Amino acid sequence: MKEKNDHKHANRYGMVIDLDKCTGCGSCMVGCYAENNVPFKPDETNKLDSINWIRIFKLTNKKPYPDTEVCYLPMPCMQCDGIGKHGHSPCVSVCPAVATDYDYDTGIVSQIYTRCFGCRYCMAACPYHARKFNWWDPVWPADMEKYLSPNVSPRMRGVVEKCSFCFHRHQLAKDKAYLEERKELEEDEYQTACADACPTGAITFGDLNNKDHAVYQLKNSPKAFRLLERLETNPKVYYLTSKEWVRRAGDNYLAHEEPGKLNHTVKEHH
């Protein structure tokens, strides 16, 4: 029987990344690679066919020294809620074989590797380039296969993969809660690998619908913004910055427009 979705009480997992704290160290990427069995090439020079579930961009304000400012921006999958927050994220609605799905209980956009037949329409639809194609079969250096996580299936050539907000950790936490006859998860019971790995605490993860979780307050900060918000993708990854130029770099604005004053025109925020 089809499970009834209770949107009102569902969890809605999301992330808040404080760009003022991010040093661009790359720990989040390393943590993610190890946790999710993300394959890598012998030569990673060409980033356009590299697989990574979280990438770090280096932004500058394009001003000459001494006014130069740098900001590092980690970008995982935005786990978009889509227009009207109905789960019609850009990628989910276009996949012809339902190989990517929106989980109404968590708000997480999944990828079913054994269902994906590699048409790449989801990649064309994603404005964040969060989706990666397996151009090659994964090849691990000698003995490294022994160190792969048993909780995450490695992906084969010819399919698309992407950040899952470490969904296997959610499953493990839910199993534990079930055994302990609990329905709700504590905030620290389910955390992503990138949030765990971040040495400066720039990444905060939790339930955006839960007032007791840190992300609930953080997303309402006046410093908060989301990437390409005007496209109405409704991302569940928020960013914090005190710098106006960073906020402006996160979206597109006409010459006369100011980021902070446009929010009323964007549909469905919180």
Added chain:
Amino acid sequence: MKETPLIPAGVKRCSKWQFSIWMAAVTAVLLWGVYAMFLIWYKGLNQTNMNDAYGFALWIWADLAVIALGGGAFFSGFLTYIIGKNELKNIINYAVIIGFICYSSALLILAIDIGQPLRGWFIFWHANVHSMLTEVAFCLSCYFAVLTIEFIPLILENPKLDKKPFLHHLSHNMHGIMAIFAATGVFLSFFHQGSLGGVAGVLFGRPFAYREHIFIWPFTFFLFTWSAAAFGPCFTILVTKVTELITRKKLVKDSVYQLLAKISGWMILTYIIAKTIDTLYWAFVTAPSKGFTLMDFYASSTYNIGILFAEIVLCGFVPGLILITKRGRENSFLLMTAVILAVIGVSLNRWVMVLQVMAVPLFSFNDWYAYMPSWQEVATTVLPVAYGLIVISLAHRYLPVFPQEKELNPID
């Protein structure tokens, strides 16, 4: 001549040796493409120059382009069997063959393009009814079946096959009910041509492609159907004219060309007016609401504003205006110019709606994405052309494709 029983009576064909040399040359090109195809199936899509930014590239363009150009089949069928333009019966066979080649090529390209070819059937089995690509797959496959049914009676008219009473009657009866298949083809084509437009138009994360909707259909849905119906017949005319050039004989009367060109001209002109309105609305309403100006989309040296001018004015209004005027249609230079521009125009539109969508950066800290196809991609794109030439060569030699050929080329 030994081959006479296979060649329709009353028509002249080139010698067996001449034909064999031609076929050997085209087959060599075909084999090059087949080699590349197996290389891709064996080694994977790493044989291409596609990347995570260019998930859709040369093949998807080729797919969209051949389907648009093959649109001559459904629209000519519509005009012949539904509207009753009987004169077009003199070119409909060829339109069907061209359509058959285009659609079988499109299906082949899709089979090469997917990362897991053995899972291709998932699109039917696990169908997501919200995806435009699902609609494309269903309608495209069904319409290919219709085109095959339309092609069969012509194959059965081969003199050797026609001698068998069963095949003769089968062909005759199939001709009798062809209007039903033509109508089915029109219905299916409306949806899959439209869905191909929808593939780009629904991408609300890609402001270059995204268009406003009428109910669930973005404007591109209607524009793609309209453009296929408008430009497809131009491709039919072009291929027929080239066939005449190669075979050095007139195959279709000028009055047939004139009629098809006139209808195509009006369709092109009305389409390009609608496309202009769509472009203006997108440029001045849709794009600014997402924070983009028109020129943001044309800020690259490759994709500059010239491409928009070429698509709408040079390859849209110009052929449309030529073809709606009697003088333009009757002047063979102008007719050919218009037809070639029209074919380029619709192909350019499909290119823009696939490759430029991928190229446009969405963040100020990203640059334009570049892409150059690998030889394997080029070879597999040339493959359908070689395949098409082989099918056309065989069809022209052994089947009575052009009803007016005998009359126009009497044998003493």
